[in-house]
Structure formats: structure tokens, C-alpha cells
Amino acid sequence: MANSTFDLLGQVQAAHQFDHDSLFHYASAHVPGFPSSAASTFTVKQFGHGQSNPTFLLEVGNGGSVKRYVLRKKPPGKLLQSAHAVDREYQVLRALGERTEIPVPKVFCLCRDASVIGTDFYIMEFLEGRIFIDPKLPGLAPERRDAIYRETARVLAALHSVDVDAIGLGKYGRRNNYCKRQVERWTKQYIASTGDSRYPGNPKMLELAHWLQQHIPSEDSSGEGIVHGDFRIDNVVFHPIEDRVIGILDWELSTLGNQMTDVAYSCLAYIVDINHENQQVGKGFELTRIPEGIPSQAEYLAEYCSASGKPWPAAVWKFYISLAMFRGAAIYAGIYSRWLMGNASGGERARNTGKQANDLVDSAWAYIARKAVLPNHPPDPIARDYKKQFDGGNESGRFVPSEKVLKLRNRLVKFMEDHIYPMENEFYKLAQSSSRWTVHPEEESLKELAKKEGLWNLWIPFDSAERAKKLLFDESNRMDTNGEHDQFLGAGLSNLEYGYLCEIMGRSVWAPQVFNCGAPDTGNMEVLLRYGNKEQQLQWLVPLLQGKIRSGFAMTEPQVASSDATNIECSIKREGDSYVINGRKWWTSGAMDPRCKVLIVMGKTDFTAANHKQQSMILVDIQTPGVHIKRPLTVFGFDDAPHGHAEVVFDNVRVPAKNILLGEGRGFEIAQGRLGPGRLHHCMRLIGASERGMQMMVQRALSRRAFGKLIAEQGSFRSDIAKCRIELEKTRLLVLEAADQLDRLGNKKARGTIAMAKVAAPSMALMVLDTAMQVHGAAGVSSDTVLAHLWATARTLRIADGPDEVHLGTIAKLELQRAKL
Numbered sequence: 001m002a003n004s005t006f007d008l009l010g011q012v013q014a015a016h017q018f019d020h021d022s023l024f025h026y027a028s029a030h031v032p033g034f035p036s037s038a039a040s041t042f043t044v045k046q047f048g049h050g051q052s053n054p055t056f057l058l059e060v061g062n063g064g065s066v067k068r069y070v071l072r073k074k075p076p077g078k079l080l081q082s083a084h085a086v087d088r089e090y091q092v093l094r095a096l097g098e099r100t101e102i103p104v105p106k107v108f109c110l111c112r113d114a115s116v117i118g119t120d121f122y123i124m125e126f127l128e129g130r131i132f133i134d135p136k137l138p139g140l141a142p143e144r145r146d147a148i149y150r151e152t153a154r155v156l157a158a159l160h161s162v163d164v165d166a167i168g169l170g171k172y173g174r175r176n177n178y179c180k181r182q183v184e185r186w187t188k189q190y191i192a193s194t195g196d197s198r199y200p201g202n203p204k205m206l207e208l209a210h211w212l213q214q215h216i217p218s219e220d221s222s223g224e225g226i227v228h229g230d231f232r233i234d235n236v237v238f239h240p241i242e243d244r245v246i247g248i249l250d251w252e253l254s255t256l257g258n259q260m261t262d263v264a265y266s267c268l269a270y271i272v273d274i275n276h277e278n279q280q281v282g283k284g285f286e287l288t289r290i291p292e293g294i295p296s297q298a299e300y301l302a303e304y305c306s307a308s309g310k311p312w313p314a315a316v317w318k319f320y321i322s323l324a325m326f327r328g329a330a331i332y333a334g335i336y337s338r339w340l341m342g343n344a345s346g347g348e349r350a351r352n353t354g355k356q357a358n359d360l361v362d363s364a365w366a367y368i369a370r371k372a373v374l375p376n377h378p379p380d381p382i383a384r385d386y387k388k389q390f391d392g393g394n395e396s397g398r399f400v401p402s403e404k405v406l407k408l409r410n411r412l413v414k415f416m417e418d419h420i421y422p423m424e425n426e427f428y429k430l431a432q433s434s435s436r437w438t439v440h441p442e443e444e445s446l447k448e449l450a451k452k453e454g455l456w457n458l459w460i461p462f463d464s465a466e467r468a469k470k471l472l473f474d475e476s477n478r479m480d481t482n483g484e485h486d487q488f489l490g491a492g493l494s495n496l497e498y499g500y501l502c503e504i505m506g507r508s509v510w511a512p513q514v515f516n517c518g519a520p521d522t523g524n525m526e527v528l529l530r531y532g533n534k535e536q537q538l539q540w541l542v543p544l545l546q547g548k549i550r551s552g553f554a555m556t557e558p559q560v561a562s563s564d565a566t567n568i569e570c571s572i573k574r575e576g577d578s579y580v581i582n583g584r585k586w587w588t589s590g591a592m593d594p595r596c597k598v599l600i601v602m603g604k605t606d607f608t609a610a611n612h613k614q615q616s617m618i619l620v621d622i623q624t625p626g627v628h629i630k631r632p633l634t635v636f637g638f639d640d641a642p643h644g645h646a647e648v649v650f651d652n653v654r655v656p657a658k659n660i661l662l663g664e665g666r667g668f669e670i671a672q673g674r675l676g677p678g679r680l681h682h683c684m685r686l687i688g689a690s691e692r693g694m695q696m697m698v699q700r701a702l703s704r705r706a707f708g709k710l711i712a713e714q715g716s717f718r719s720d721i722a723k724c725r726i727e728l729e730k731t732r733l734l735v736l737e738a739a740d741q742l743d744r745l746g747n748k749k750a751r752g753t754i755a756m757a758k759v760a761a762p763s764m765a766l767m768v769l770d771t772a773m774q775v776h777g778a779a780g781v782s783s784d785t786v787l788a789h790l791w792a793t794a795r796t797l798r799i800a801d802g803p804d805e806v807h808l809g810t811i812a813k814l815e816l817q818r819a820k821l
């Protein structure tokens, strides 16, 4: 719940008492409209929230009406040099209040005469509104949380856009080398606060200061505008009922300088949980769980960057967050030192701040040790618009995702931003190293996290899940899942519903496997779900569903045109209780992966049967003698390690006869069942890859200048991007339509539309990604961006899972058949 500004009031603390009469007379003379009558009642209360300059509510009753003002003063006692400068607060509030639209309380007078109440003070307007002390915004509906965070980001952006020279604040501070000076200043103040034997200094804090000095971003040398210095959600007053800021408070640390420090400070709740009531600093909600509705840190930052026009700070974010924690630690050490002296304005609540200062230092070091802290690019605004578009829940229409799907989608979008995009570089690094054929340990941890978040096996259609539930749990209950078997059978979605989610996974080549939704595993699991017997399911399907193993599908052969599967020559010969397999396969995707334990092999059990009855599919344990992985193949130089596409030789491979799927001669039947949903999954992922391309294209065009103009301002680019958007939206609708037909009409009747989607999606993705690469210039074709890899993958999909021509043939055949009817 929000606190009303009234809720934060209490009695004036003993250490902060002052002469009320003296203040009353001064205010009567200096504050316009302040009652002067001796008959007035005058009460003073102290605001309990905040630890810096003591702040008081003045209430003057006069003839039934009450006027309210706020007074802010320096704390009494010995103060650190340059801290608590209320005259500066007054100066900045006045300039902003009188000459800009930035919401701040109006100031009335500044008093520098210590004889009035003992210290400098100023009097300002009292704002009646809401203050959110807890950044998790408990008690608020998710959409209000979203609105409040986004408004906070926009107000900060507006403040940072103020032209300080135009409003007389050009000399409010030195603009350049702000972070450098901050590190020096807070180091000094920390040392001053901790000299006492009751509170010794922490050597890790000084090491942190050193690290920060070494990592100051180059932009720090050129100055910017206003820095608030303590911009947090609880220093902002919201309108009593509207989600709009009516005042930014607490300007004690304001100056001119590097504004990204404000942004990072406002993000600290994502990283650490600082609550004065707690004895120690906890984990922020980025590490625990972001309360529903609150945008991810990346979304919050994207809102700020888009409103302020600032570049995306991925490369420097570690520095700014660590600086924010360093400064927080120095401030807390100062508060603790004042508490020890008995004059902390927050009173007893300051008792934990000494320990919390040390916790912040530890948190900063832990943050610095993190591999990745922000995605390389801001989250896709289109995904957010899409979310906004449907979040109202009132929209109707054929392709409007349900509430359940939207919730999963939002969770997935966050997971991608928080965990996948930040790890992409790390995954690529390993995949290009000499240890390329090993799995990155983080991938396995992310799989566990995806399970916990309910983002596991989402591809499983509800009808298949029902069948598996009966077979695997209800009867034998042998699947060891700690009673959480539902988690392994997806979320009970239709193919259409999955379409909205699979698209999000397609934005990164690394994502699908983290959610156990990658090819060829999904197709293979589908085969086992539909056609496997119980024994086969228990042996192979269960560990695949759990993500403990991976699998491959071996159909294509180098020596024959494999788009026509009747050509396949691999032989599967029955010999007693076994089948003996001989043949050469290639492009068996996933077979290089160290987790790959089983292959579904397609071959001929009867070379003399009718054309479509010769083929069978059989399960082969990859460790079986005679299975030789010959080499990884590359796609335009990408070997897709550690997954890989292998050439595999089967040399007298003997497997138990019970490994045959469905029975001899049923291979084509299974292939048809396998390929419908699997093909569509590729299409859905291509929509996501194209959205990523669009997003990168836009960012590049808005930040790169050529021949005196942003690329975004060049006419040719505008036409290209518009065409890309048209193609993308057309294709998305076609893919969703195909998924819907698959749900409603089944694989066979939907095959024409699935074929259309299968041809349209790669060609659209190639166009969009090609345009994105073009806009990136040479960087676009390098492996410094994800574009080339996404493009290469999209290109293979004009061939893999059947070349375009085969699908075009299907579409044409159906079209002509219709004409004959």
C-alpha cells in the first residue's frame, strides 16, 4: 500500500526540537499568505521517513481552516563538510518550480539566520499525495505497478532533459568528471564517518573505491545536466488517486553531472533490498522475484532511455550500479556515525545502517563478479505495446491471446530479458572455444529456473499431455517427479496458444532449449508421446521431458535426395530379437551434444513393400556399438556447438526389436504426425527472430548517423523498414492461422496452411534480417551481433524440414484439387 504523505508524520524527536514561536514569527513575515494572527494555532510534526535533512510539517489553524507547509532544515550538531546544504535544495527547487514543468513542491522562503531555529532552513508547499515506501508496491494491482514504475522512469527522463543554462542553474555544479569526483568525495566521507573505534572502516570499501576509479566510463569526462542524487521511488510523491508524479523530493544531493548515476540509483531495488527495519541488506527483486506488474529492470531502463534519448547502458551498467551501492554504503556509514553521536534524523531506525553499509559493499562486489547484468539491447518496445494492447482483457478477436497465455508470455519476456539476452555472449564464447562441445553450466541452471517459473515444456499440446498423464502417472506413477509431474507436461496449451510463446523463444538461438522447447527434441518427444509404447516412454520420453537428456532425428542421407523420403536407403533388418541397422546419415541435429542419448532413425525394413510402407522408425541408444559420429557439419561456418549437426554412420548397429516405433512400415505415418507441429514451431521462432531483427534495426537506425542524417531519417530506410513490418505481420497471421487450423482440424486438413506458413516464414525472416544486417553495415555480417547467426538459421529453414519446393507442391496440389471439386 502507498503511504499518504500524512502517514509519515510523528512527534518531533528530542534532538530536533526548536523554538516554535520564533519560527512562527519568521514564517508570518516571509511566507506569502502565512497567517499572522496571534489567534492562530501552530503545530509542528516531524516526517519519520528519510534519513537526511530533518523535515517537518507546519500546520497553522486559523478560523476553522488549516494551512500546511513543510520545513526542511540542516540537522543539528557537527556536520560533514558540504553535506545538508539546504540553500542548494532551495535554489534548485525554485528554478525548477518557476521555470520548468518538472513536478516539485513550490518553495516560499530560505532562512540562513541561525538565530531563528538554530540552523538554516527553508519552507515549501505541502504535497498531499501518495508515497510508496516499499518498492515492491504491495497491495497494488499489477497494471498500477507497471504505470507507477513507467511514470517514475519518465519523470526522471524529463528532469534529465532540463536545459540547466536556460533556467539559471548552469553553475549549480561542475558538470564533468562527476563519477570521479563522487568516488573521491564519498571515499573521504566514508573515512570521516568510520574513524571511530565503535565503527571501524571496511577495507573492501576502499578496494571498491579503487575498482570504481579504474572503471569510470569515458562519457564521464563530458558533463550533462541535473543530477538529483537520491532519486528513488520513495522520494517521489504521486497524486492521491492518479498514477502521476506531483512532486520530486529530497534534493540534498542534487548537482550537475553524469545522469546515469541517478538512473542506476533508482534501480537499486532490483538488485538489493534495503529496509531500515531489517538488520541486513537482502536480495533485490531481480534475484528473488519481480512482483507481478513491475517492469523488469531492462523494461524500466528502456522506458527511461526512450523518454530521454539516452543510449542503452549495457556496457557500463556494472559500473553505475556498483557506484550506486558504493555511495549508498558511504551514506549509510554517515547515518550510522550520526546515530552513534545521537543526531540521526531517522532516530532509532538508523541503528542497522552500519551493518547495511558493509552489506552494500559485499553486494557491489558480488554484482561486479556477475557475468552479465543487462541485455545488449533494450527489450523490444513492440513486445511491450503488444502486452499493453491486450492487457486490458477486453479485446475480442480471433487472435487475441487468453489471460493465461498473456501471463505466461509476460513471464517469458522477462525471463528472456533477465536471463537469456545477458548470457548470449557467454554462450557464444564457449561455443567458439576449444571446449565448444560442452554445455555451459549456466544453461543447466537456467533450465532449473525455467521449471520453477512454470516455463517448461510449454510446447506440449494439451491432448498429448492428457495421454501422457494417464500413461506415465495415473497407472504406474513411476515417473520420479516429486509429485510435480504437471510441471513436466507443459501448461495445457493449444498449438495456437503456444504460438504466442514460441515466438518469444525464437528471439535468441539459445532460448528454446532452456525451456525444453528446442528442435529436434520437441518433435522427438511428440513422436514418443503419440506413438511410443509405455516402455519406450518410460525409458526415453521421461528423461527428455525432465530435460535430463537430449535426442536426434536421423533421416537425411548424403547420397540420396532426402526431401523425397522414399529414397532413404538405410536398412533396418530384423534378426531374431534385434534389428540391425546399416546406413549413413547426415544433418542429424543435436547428435553432437554431450547430453544426446537417443536417436530416432528412419530406414527401410522392407525394400520390396509398397513405396510408403517400406520405411520404419526405430529408437537407437547413441552409445550402441557401431554408431559412429563422423563430423559436425557447418551452416555458413556456424557449427551450432554444442548442439551440432552430425554426419553419423550406422555400421551393423544391433538394437532390441522392441525399439521399433509403432511397427514395421509405419515410418511415413509417424513422419506426418511429427512434422506438422514441429514445422510450425520453426515458423513461430522465425517470427521471433524477425522481431529481434526489427528491434535491432530500429535501434541502429536511431543512433547511427551517415551523411549528416540519422539512418532512420533516410528515405530508403523508411521504406525498407515499413515493408519489413508489413511482411512480418502478414506472416505472423498466417502462422497463427495454421496453428489454429492444426488445433481445430488436425494435421491432415491443416497441411495446406502449414505448408504456406513453412514457405512464408523463412523468406520473410530472411528479408527482415537481411535489412537489419544492411543497416548495421559490416557489423551486421560479423558475429559481433546475433543477426548473422539468426539469418543463417533462417536460411536453412528453406531446406530443412522439407525444401520450399516440396511445400509449394503441396499447396499447388490442394489448390488444383479444390478446382476439380
Ligand SMILES: Cc1cc2nc3c(=O)[nH]c(=O)nc-3n(C[C@H](O)[C@H](O)[C@H](O)COP(=O)(O)OP(=O)(O)OC[C@H]3O[C@@H](n4cnc5c(N)ncnc54)[C@H](O)[C@@H]3O)c2cc1C
Pocket: 520, 552, 553, 554, 555, 556, 557, 560, 561, 562, 563, 564, 586, 587, 588, 589, 590, 635, 645, 796, 799, 800, 801, 802, 803, 804, 805, 806, 809
Ligand atoms: C540446419 C539443418 C538441420 C537439419 N536437421 C536435420 C535433422 O535433424 N534430421 C534430418 O534427418 N535431416 C536434417 N536436415 C536435412 C534436411 O531435412 C534435408 O536437407 C532436406 O530434407 C532436403 O534434403 P536434401 O538435402 O537431400 O536435398 P534434396 O532432396 O537433394 O533436394 C535438393 C533441392 O532439390 C529441389 N527439389 C527437391 N524436391 C523438389 C520438388 N518436389 N520440386 C522442385 N524442386 C525440388 C529443391 O530445390 C531442394 O532444395 C537438416 C538440414 C539443415 C540444413
